[in-house]
Amino acid sequence: MRRALNIKNKLSFIDGNISKPTDSFDPLFTPWEYCNDMIIDWIQHSIGFEHRLTIAHADIATNVWTDLRERFSIQNAPRIFQLTKAISSLVQNADSVSVYYNTLKSYWDELEIYEPMPLCTCGSVKTLTDYNHRTKVMQFLMRLLRLYSGSGSSI
Structure with missing residues (x-):
């Protein structure tokens, strides 16, 4: 808006x-x-x-x-819980990789609204950002169809 x-x-x-x-x-x-x-x-x-x-x-x-x-803008614990649960239970199923990723990304993006990364100029936030990125990659790869399971080791 x-x-x-x-x-x-x-x-x-x-x-x-x-x-x-x-x-x-x-x-x-x-x-x-x-x-x-x-x-x-x-x-x-x-x-x-x-x-x-x-x-x-x-x-x-x-x-x-x-x-x-x-x-x-108030922290919404029930919604954070719902999003975290949706992320942990989401699987690719019959969706294309693109649809699966977009669904997962929409959850991540909404969760980021409720739990934003801290603002910092000291450089420490890069470590946190890298950790957050790795966690998202793992969440994505864990629920891909077995057809793509070999791809995870090369990413």
């Missing part, structure tokens, strides 16, 4: 850099309301139906964005 808003030059509406004009006679008041309503509408159509009701009466895009960010 941030990328779409940035492309449309509307990111400043959700990060608070463009605030609502205080005077309704301000020439920017009407264009601001138009853009703000458009962004709220985009957000409403980008989230699940069950969450739309919570922002149905919102009037400022910044407030909607802040509310959603706070609501969904």
